[in-house]
Amino acid sequence: MNTEQLEKEFQARIDAEEKIEPKDWMPDAYRKTLIRQISQHAHSEIVGMLPEGNWITRAPSLRSKVILLAKVQDEAGHGLYLYSAAETLGIDREQLLHDLHIGKAKYSSIFNYPTLTWADIGAVGWLVDGAAIANQVMLCRTSYGPYARAMVKICKEESFHQRQGYEIMMHMARGTEAQKRMAQDALNRWWWPSLMMFGPPDKESTNTEQSVKWRIKRQTNDELRQEFVDKTLPQAEYLGLKIPDKDLKWNEEKKGYDFGTPDWEEFYNVIKGNGPCNKQRLDARVKADKEGEWVREASMAYYEKKSAKKKVA
Amino acid sequence: MSKKNWPLWEVFIRSKNGLSHKHVGSLHAADEEMAVENARDVYCRRSEGVSIWVVKSADIFASDPSKSEELFETAKNKIYRHPTFYDIPKEIGHM
Numbered sequence: 139m140n141t142e143q144l145e146k147e148f149q150a151r152i153d154a155e156e157k158i159e160p161k162d163w164m165p166d167a168y169r170k171t172l173i174r175q176i177s178q179h180a181h182s183e184i185v186g187m188l189p190e191g192n193w194i195t196r197a198p199s200l201r202s203k204v205i206l207l208a209k210v211q212d213e214a215g216h217g218l219y220l221y222s223a224a225e226t227l228g229i230d231r232e233q234l235l236h237d238l239h240i241g242k243a244k245y246s247s248i249f250n251y252p253t254l255t256w257a258d259i260g261a262v263g264w265l266v267d268g269a270a271i272a273n274q275v276m277l278c279r280t281s282y283g284p285y286a287r288a289m290v291k292i293c294k295e296e297s298f299h300q301r302q303g304y305e306i307m308m309h310m311a312r313g314t315e316a317q318k319r320m321a322q323d324a325l326n327r328w329w330w331p332s333l334m335m336f337g338p339p340d341k342e343s344t345n346t347e348q349s350v351k352w353r354i355k356r357q358t359n360d361e362l363r364q365e366f367v368d369k370t371l372p373q374a375e376y377l378g379l380k381i382p383d384k385d386l387k388w389n390e391e392k393k394g395y396d397f398g399t400p401d402w403e404e405f406y407n408v409i410k411g412n413g414p415c416n417k418q419r420l421d422a423r424v425k426a427d428k429e430g431e432w433v434r435e436a437s438m439a440y441y442e443k444k445s446a447k448k449k450v451a
Numbered sequence: 452m453s454k455k456n457w458p459l460w461e462v463f464i465r466s467k468n469g470l471s472h473k474h475v476g477s478l479h480a481a482d483e484e485m486a487v488e489n490a491r492d493v494y495c496r497r498s499e500g501v502s503i504w505v506v507k508s509a510d511i512f513a514s515d516p517s518k519s520e521e522l523f524e525t526a527k528n529k530i531y532r533h534p535t536f537y538d539i540p541k542e543i544g545h546m
């Protein structure tokens with residue numbers, strides 16, 4: 139069968155809602171797109187541990203500390219499920235990490251912003267995990283089997299993340315005047331970067347169309363962003379906090395909110411490496427990798443010695 | 452990149468006694484014991500399991516999807532293996 143026929147059959151399987159599994163034939167571009175998307179997603183989970191890890195030692199109570207620890211540990215798990223899904227496409231984990239460490243692979247630009255106060259931990263859980271959930275719920279039905287399965291497990295764990303964040307926001311928003319100010323300030327700083335998490339507007343997004351055709355994505359960036367705004371606005375109102383967007387208003391015709399345009403120049407600038415924490419984040423990952431190297435080597439040496447002994451015996 | 456990378460292991464978890472082990476994903480570990488410990492941390496943070504199997508991914512031999520047609524074909528035309536193939540009078544009731 140020639141490539142054209144194979145591609146036709148492949149698209150027919152996709153259109154029939156059949157899942158694609160690792161050893162199935164797939165177009166090279168489908169494989170490449172998935173490797174890029176899944177590894178970016180994995181890197182985001184791993185790098186995403188850093189801004190929150192920043193507050194583990196300073197959590198205001200033992201309760202909030204164990205919750206934050208559990209949440210950050212979940213994110214490590216999410217990264218690992220996703221690396222494992224990416225590896226089914228024939229790429230090595232070592233290679234994926236290498237690409238991250240040399241700055242070739244991307245991760246979500248949101249994690250290049252700093253977590254300045256405890257309220258940021260609330261805002262991150264509420265908004266950043268909230269935006270991630272919107273995207274991930276869609277991905278539970280993505281066409282590549284291992285990716286979809288990883289997403290189902292991740293989504294089950296994510297809802298606790300958003301709820302714990304919202305709980306922090308509730309405590310702060312109902313606290314002292316100073317706490318309320320911190321909550322509002324955190325919302326002000328995290329709102330726009332959260333909207334940017336869905337990616338550039340559809341008219342500028344080069345990958346979206348093909349990804350939707352392959353059912354890797356099932357909704358466009360703008361659709362997901364709209365859903366997120368509609369869902370989040372009442373939650374902000376309940377907290378008595380104001381979303382920092384003067385263009386935000388109900389649109390009866392589309393039964394959703396109109397809202398302002400994120401600063402896309404800032405978005406591209408952060409992706410290029412010029413966000414407030416890009417260097418710090420990457421340095422932390424490279425340092426962790428380097429410092430863990432002797433552990434990885436020693437445990438392999440131990441394993442080899444052990445299996446040699448077994449063979450002799 | 453270091454030369455000696457930890458190998459890849461496939462992880463299977465029994466969620467409770469009475470059910471079989473089910474594939475949940477993979478992970479890297481130096482040896483089987485570390486693979487089980489890592490599997491506990493990666494795949495069982497919410498009591499998802501009572502038993503873990505790990506198998507080196509390299510040791511799994513899988514059927515070829517491009518040959519599944521011929522591999523599974525023989526079952527397709529043996530419809531008499533299904534109970535619905537047989538007409539049993541209503542009076543007999545459930546059989």
Ligand SMILES: [Fe+2]
Nearest residue numbers: 183212213216
């Ligand atoms: Fe996550």
Ligand SMILES: [Fe+2]
Nearest residue numbers: 213267296299
């Ligand atoms: Fe999360």
